[in-house]
Amino acid sequence: MKITGKVWKFGDNINTDLILPMKIYFLTPQEQTRYVFEANRPGWADEVEAGDIIIGGRNFGMGSSRPAARSLKNLGIGCLLADSINGLFYRNCVNWGFPALEIPGVDAAFDEGDTAEISFDDFGVRNVTTGAHLDGIAMPDQLLKIFKAGGIYPLLEAQGLIAPPA
């Protein structure tokens, strides 16, 4: 599986309240996407295009367990790359079937607007604009399986453990 897209950069310690603020907690998942990064980058959710890629620095997604990864997925983001990803946020990427990879050094290797090409076969990323290549941290098979099923809900639904969406 390969993903190619235009890069947007966000830096270190991006938190979940910035991605999914409390004031829109009750909106539908699709409506919630309009508010992604509203506090730190107003208007961005309208500018970003389907397939674009987010690059963070260290500790991306720190904060709450809220389904912020679902908002990035529903906004059409192609992939999240970061030097390191908060453990809870990483789980939620897997849970919601949203592509995310930890790639030490990725923040420094890209400028905003560069094009990134990511492979989920060898977990590497290429900066198409500069030609640089970096190795990411592999996603274990067990998690890859959940991720490829589209996340936990489709998996549990197929096993008859939870009901389909009401």
Add this chain to the structure above:
Amino acid sequence: MGMTIIEKILARASGAAKVSPGDLVSVRVDTVVMFDNNFLPNIWREILKLDDPKKLVVVFDHRVPASDIPSAISHQNGRRFVEKFSIERFHDVGPKQGICHVLVADHAYALPGTVLVCSDSHTCSAGAFNCAARGVGAPDIMYAATKGETWYRVGETVRYQLEGALSPAVSMKDVFLHIAETYGEHTNTNVEYGGPALSNLSINARRTLATMSAELSAEFATFEADEVLLDYVRARNPAPFEAQAPDADAKYADVRTIKLDEMEPLVALPDTVLNNSRPVAEVAGERIDQAFIGSCANGTLDDLTVAAKVVAGRRVSPKVRLIVTPGSQTIYREAVSKGIIATLIEAGAVITNPTCGACSGGHLGVLGPNETCITASTRNFKGRMGDPSARIFMASPATVAASALKGAIADPSEFLR
């Protein structure tokens, strides 16, 4: 090479002789805690089969009593779920109400050496009980409740060795701010707390540090078990358990000594607690509109007690709203019977019912544009407690209470000799 506390708990729960950093482990889950957000219409999926209803605890806490229609619907969904599976450990609005992590402590639902999952990020609170507990996602809860298991990536562990004792105006919140200021984020790393100072620390004090460890972006935060803890648990929960101690040759990414005697009151500046705190004297005089004492980290009886001590016989500044939220009805009742609530009210504090409330900006004390708040809760992210232009400073309950009196950020030392 031996194992750290968390490695030993995860090894036992996964049936392996040994686990090491880098492993991905599947573990049996002992306790599943669900709360009102799990039942919100935009996330809830009806569960058709449970692994074991006895493992479940259901709590309504984020917005109680229901503050709006979606919350009311989440409570209805939750009550239907509890009834369908005859779940006994249920904390509805009423006499057993409280914040989930506080209830886990009040009732010792988190047993030493076991695995507890809850999809709130401050679940590491139960790490004070020598329990493998950390925040997971809402879908993880569905997985754990229906299949009785979950997965963890095993990270390296940093050990914090606590020595000495705190002086009266300093609390474990200040110790946390010191750690966050000095060492920054701990992404993908576990933290382990232990050392000779443990015997000087109440369970509540330990819980503050364990709970706040979520803000280090740590994976698991786990305390050593001592007799104080074991007695506390045995007095509240008859179930058997086996506490886990680190091996003598456990491998740590780092061992850091924290001398409690050297700690001082600190204040985190707005937006983050990572590398962002100052001694209270450097921020003193900063005018505030609201002061908040509450949350799963600082709504304990110890916290209300120290706040009452600071404000006793004095008046909260007429320009400040001091909001105090006990962590549970049990704490609230005790604080009433000890006269703590009366002292706080006399001084001008507003006491709310136990709930997350102002901590998450969901209801009760939401901040308006450009307001300034000092909070003894868990997070000071931009927009966390209301409008994104509001500034949120974070400090201990003592510092928050002292600031409420002065109308500006203030050192609590003069009130707590």
